Ligand code: IPE
């Protein structure tokens with residue numbers, strides 16, 4: 489048993505739709521409720537000393553959802569980033585994104601860029617939003633970069649050309665909502681992550697549950713292939 493604060497926590501925020509359905513609400517109400525939890529959990533991670541919190545917000549596969557839901561998610565993201573700016577600044581949070589945002593509207597891309605620029609001095613926690621993110625897409629883009637720079641294919645070079653370049657590997661991966669799969673999330677970076685799956689839907693996830701997971705993490709023995 490030790491008391492390590494994980495440097496990097498990654499979350500698959502799942503179950504917004506089912507949370508809403510159980511309440512006879514539209515799926516989109518679940519996404520709005522989920523955005524509130526993003527704020528709470530981000531502030532909490534900063535306060536307890538986590539350095540990177542990576543949140544799966546939109547996958548390369550999520551374009552397959554109904555057009556109206558995709559549009560809602562895009563608007564919610566833009567609204568969230570604009571409204572959260574004071575929260576980022578007050579809490580020393582820096583925003584970074586991973587994924588290919590070139591498919592987003594110009595306006596959303598601009599909001600993302602502006603928020604990244606304005607929060608660039610945050611030193612407490614980096615909140616990494618995975619946007620139009622797919623791990624396979626990320627690895628393909630990294631290998632293409634190696635080719636264009638004429639770099640040899642090595643673990644180090646791949647790592648330095650992933651969207652997560654410079655970040656520590658994932659210590660804890662958490663997926664909410666009872667699904668037990670990775671859904672194309674950080675396949676490389678999760679190589680030695682400790683994984684936690686909870687039945688809680690994302691809009692019901694809270695700081696106490698996160699603290700419990702971190703305690704469990706500290707009771708696990710990470711061997712990294714040794715004995
Ligand atoms: C996760 O919740 C949020 C996103 C994928 C954007 P879901 O929308 O996947 O919720 P369920 O899985 O349908 O309940």
Ligand code: IPE
Pocket residue numbers: 500501502503544545546547550667669671
């Ligand atoms: C993963 O959740 C993507 C995000 C949380 C953004 P999904 O709900 O899209 O994953 P699947 O389709 O159930 O695997």
Ligand code: MG
Pocket residue numbers: 502503504
């Ligand atoms: Mg889901």
